[in-house]
Amino acid sequence: MTKIKSLADLRRVKDDLQEKIRLRENADNPEKLVQIKVGMATSGIASGAKEVMSYLIEELDKRNVEAVVSQTGDMGYCYAEPTIEVILPGKEPVVFGKVTLKKADEIIEKYIKNGELVDGIIPRNYETIE
Numbered sequence: 001m002t003k004i005k006s007l008a009d010l011r012r013v014k015d016d017l018q019e020k021i022r023l024r025e026n027a028d029n030p031e032k033l034v035q036i037k038v039g040m041a042t043s044g045i046a047s048g049a050k051e052v053m054s055y056l057i058e059e060l061d062k063r064n065v066e067a068v069v070s071q072t073g074d075m076g077y078c079y080a081e082p083t084i085e086v087i088l089p090g091k092e093p094v095v096f097g098k099v100t101l102k103k104a105d106e107i108i109e110k111y112i113k114n115g116e117l118v119d120g121i122i123p124r125n126y127e128t129i130e
Contacts, residue, residue: 056084
């Protein structure tokens with residue numbers, strides 16, 4: 001356990017706990033929030049997926065966008081790493097490929113906030129079995 005030596009330490013612990021509580025509460029109803037899955041298989045990590053995931057978490061928080069950002073394994077699009085899947089509430093998932101920090105910013109501003117499609121969408125090549 002971390003020793004609390006100042007008011008700043010106490011605030012940091014409080015903020016960390018509140019974030020964990022928020023994540024737990026949001027996990028109960030993720031369909032009401034923007035969901036982003038970052039492909040974090042070996043090829044994704046080598047292509048910069050960790051940086052993209054960190055950027056998404058920070059920027060969504062700064063811009064007050066309620067979202068759940070999680071990591072997943074290989075999405076099957078190794079040629080297009082790093083890849084992210086974005087699910088807007090009530091919409092079908094969209095997978096974006098070759099996501100750089102600049103592209104992640106564009107996805108947040110145009111697609112997530114305004115619903116505008118942006119370049120980099122990987123076409124769906126499968127059908128869901130009902």
